[in-house]
Amino acid sequence: MMKNKGEQASGSSGRASSLRIIRPLVEAYLGFVRESDRNIRLMGLTPGQFDVIATLGDTDGMSCRELSRKTLVTKGTLTGLLDRLLSKGLISEEVSPTDRRSRIIRLSEKGDEIFRRTFDAQIHYLDPFFERALKEEEMELLRTLLLKIRDEFSKKGSNGGGKEQTRE
Amino acid sequence: MMKNKGEQASGSSGRASSLRIIRPLVEAYLGFVRESDRNIRLMGLTPGQFDVIATLGDTDGMSCRELSRKTLVTKGTLTGLLDRLLSKGLISEEVSPTDRRSRIIRLSEKGDEIFRRTFDAQIHYLDPFFERALKEEEMELLRTLLLKIRDEFSKKGSNGGGKEQTRE
DNA sequence: TATTGTTATACTCTATAACTATA
DNA sequence: TATAGTTATAGAGTATAACAATA
Numbered sequence: 529m530m531k532n533k534g535e536q537a538s539g540s541s542g543r544a545s546s547l548r549i550i551r552p553l554v555e556a557y558l559g560f561v562r563e564s565d566r567n568i569r570l571m572g573l574t575p576g577q578f579d580v581i582a583t584l585g586d587t588d589g590m591s592c593r594e595l596s597r598k599t600l601v602t603k604g605t606l607t608g609l610l611d612r613l614l615s616k617g618l619i620s621e622e623v624s625p626t627d628r629r630s631r632i633i634r635l636s637e638k639g640d641e642i643f644r645r646t647f648d649a650q651i652h653y654l655d656p657f658f659e660r661a662l663k664e665e666e667m668e669l670l671r672t673l674l675l676k677i678r679d680e681f682s683k684k685g686s687n688g689g690g691k692e693q694t695r696e
Numbered sequence: 697m698m699k700n701k702g703e704q705a706s707g708s709s710g711r712a713s714s715l716r717i718i719r720p721l722v723e724a725y726l727g728f729v730r731e732s733d734r735n736i737r738l739m740g741l742t743p744g745q746f747d748v749i750a751t752l753g754d755t756d757g758m759s760c761r762e763l764s765r766k767t768l769v770t771k772g773t774l775t776g777l778l779d780r781l782l783s784k785g786l787i788s789e790e791v792s793p794t795d796r797r798s799r800i801i802r803l804s805e806k807g808d809e810i811f812r813r814t815f816d817a818q819i820h821y822l823d824p825f826f827e828r829a830l831k832e833e834e835m836e837l838l839r840t841l842l843l844k845i846r847d848e849f850s851k852k853g854s855n856g857g858g859k860e861q862t863r864e
Numbered sequence: 865t866a867t868t869g870t871t872a873t874a875c876t877c878t879a880t881a882a883c884t885a886t887a
Numbered sequence: 888t889a890t891a892g893t894t895a896t897a898g899a900g901t902a903t904a905a906c907a908a909t910a
């Protein structure tokens with residue numbers, strides 16, 4: 529959302545206007561996401577499914593609750609999503625030893641392979657873009673600035689860690 | 697996608713690794729998008745619907761074809777999406793005077809009002825975050841760096857301007 | 865009583881392809 | 888023949904609420 533135009537709509541108070549950052553941010557993001565999505569679909573996954581896989585990657589697994597919070601997928605949706613991943617053999621589940629209501633979700637070997645393969649493909653495809661666009665010091669700088677923004681948002685967003693169930 | 701972890705998966709060749717940028721980029725983007733989505737839903741719109749509204753904002757209208765390319769929504773989906781916006785009274789349509797197959801979509805007065813109101817709410821809500829996160833010079837710098845990335849992607853992506861119909 | 869996860873509902877978006885009406 | 892949009896289909900994500908099992 530908010531991809532194009534809008535400079536005029538800001539009221540032009542002379543001050544910061546987040547649009548000056550947001551628009552380039554969104555555009556840079558979309559540039560990368562289009563490629564990303566393409567790769568993911570070639571693997572036969574939807575973006576949401578890969579989101580789960582990427583979240584599970586390099587972890588020892590987690591409960592649905594945690595997965596739901598990290599992926600921003602509500603638990604109702606997550607059940608169906610996990611069903612599909614399960615039937616594709618990309619995840620495994622196990623009843624939690626400490627809480628029998630809960631099940632722990634992990635990547636299966638096949639899931640882990642997809643995780644790594646997609647990541648690698650992604651990175652090897654994208655690296656040249658970034659190397660062409662920015663010098664080494666610029667990358668470091670960009671990284672620093674982006675992290676400042678992220679931190680500012682997560683500061684506020686830390687009212688509990690994430691939405692619990694309904695979205696308003 | 698590709699929100700967390702992954703440093704380990706890159707092969708760590710010592711060189712750039714786009715992950716160093718991508719992860720902060722995605723996180724910064726998500727920080728803003730969560731707020732954005734919330735506002736949009738409060739208006740009774742879905743993200744896709746607002747995408748169309750934002751694309752139509754401050755223009756004299758455009759054909760479905762153009763709208764489809766700019767929003768990355770396939771024309772089949774667009775028909776239904778426009779139906780919903782039409783029934784909400786947020787857009788108007790008119791048969792193109794030069795090509796009777798084509799219809800020109802515009803924001804209605806009500807649609808324009810939503811466009812401006814959402815934009816304004818967005819900006820006034822977000823500005824403080826950015827002002828707290830970055831100094832004036834840093835914003836300018838960040839903007840410049842992001843634009844370089846965007847340009848690099850759109851350079852490559854300019855193989856015709858956008859997908860025509862199918863996505864592969 | 866509160867929480868974890870499932871089920872159910874209704875809508876929206878997605879990809880795709882076949883179709884129509886123009887061009 | 889090619890293009891602009893529509894319709895149809897099947898799958899998947901979304902929000903929400905009611906529910907069962909367990910804590």
